Amino acid sequence: SQTIHQWPATLVQPVGSPLSLECTVEGTSNPNLYWYRQAAGRGLQLLFYSVGIGQISSEVPQNLSASRPQDRQFILSSKKLLLSDSGFYLCAWSLDTDTQYFGPGTRLTVL
Amino acid sequence: GDSVTQMEGPVTLSEEAFLTINCTYTATGYPSLFWYVQYPGEGLQLLLKATKADDKGSNKGFEATYRKETTSFHLEKGSVQVSDSAVYFCALSLPKGGNQFYFGTGTSLTVIP
Numbered sequence: 001s002q003t004i005h006q007w008p009a010t011l012v013q014p015v016g017s018p019l020s021l022e023c024t025v026e027g028t029s030n031p032n033l034y035w036y037r038q039a040a041g042r043g044l045q046l047l048f049y050s051v052g053i054g055q056i057s058s059e060v061p062q063n064l065s066a067s068r069p070q071d072r073q074f075i076l077s078s079k080k081l082l083l084s085d086s087g088f089y090l091c092a093w094s095l096d097t098d099t100q101y102f103g104p105g106t107r108l109t110v111l
Numbered sequence: 112g113d114s115v116t117q118m119e120g121p122v123t124l125s126e127e128a129f130l131t132i133n134c135t136y137t138a139t140g141y142p143s144l145f146w147y148v149q150y151p152g153e154g155l156q157l158l159l160k161a162t163k164a165d166d167k168g169s170n171k172g173f174e175a176t177y178r179k180e181t182t183s184f185h186l187e188k189g190s191v192q193v194s195d196s197a198v199y200f201c202a203l204s205l206p207k208g209g210n211q212f213y214f215g216t217g218t219s220l221t222v223i224p
């Protein structure tokens with residue numbers, strides 16, 4: 001069966017520091033991968049999605065970037081965090097037009 | 112453009128009450144429709160889905176019917192429990208550009224004993 005992992009689970013970082021969040025999927029090949037952000041009490045904002053290795057589409061201009069170095073690995077990065085980057089970051093995967101399956105999320109607090 | 116509109120919350124119900132959370136959509140083409148549930152501090156879990164008109168998705172006592180004529184996918188449960196307290200998201204999926212998903216803003220449900 002397929003599983004999706006995210007780490008770390010929680011992270012507290014100072015403003016201006018770098019960021020790296022990792023997402024890996026097991027049990028499937030060539031999935032579509034997604035990064036979402038959820039601000040406190042708000043809905044989901046799609047940040048990036050990827051249909052294959054090295055293929056990244058950005059939905060929202062920001063100081064974040066994403067990379068997909070391997071088929072089942074999706075990384076969200078930033079060179080310098082802003083206060084507004086605080087939130088709950090969710091990774092998800094899907095196959096073709098099927099359901100999206102979400103990871104457990106990473107709670108990021110920028111101080 | 113493609114979008115999902117769902118009922119604003121928060122919703123507070125007594126245990127065993129009937130639940131309806133409204134969801135309507137706008138889409139070009141033929142979307143699949145979903146309800147996801149998010150418990151506090153967790154990721155989203157698929158609750159149910161329907162892939163074509165008149166399909167009914169059901170799970171854990173929740174139901175939703177894909178109504179193409181009214182572009183709706185309302186979530187219902189006959190008797191809610193305290194454990195149903197969560198945020199519920201309606202979503203649609205379109206087969207374009209990597210399977211684009213569109214989520215509603217979420218409806219927070221609190222069930223009190």
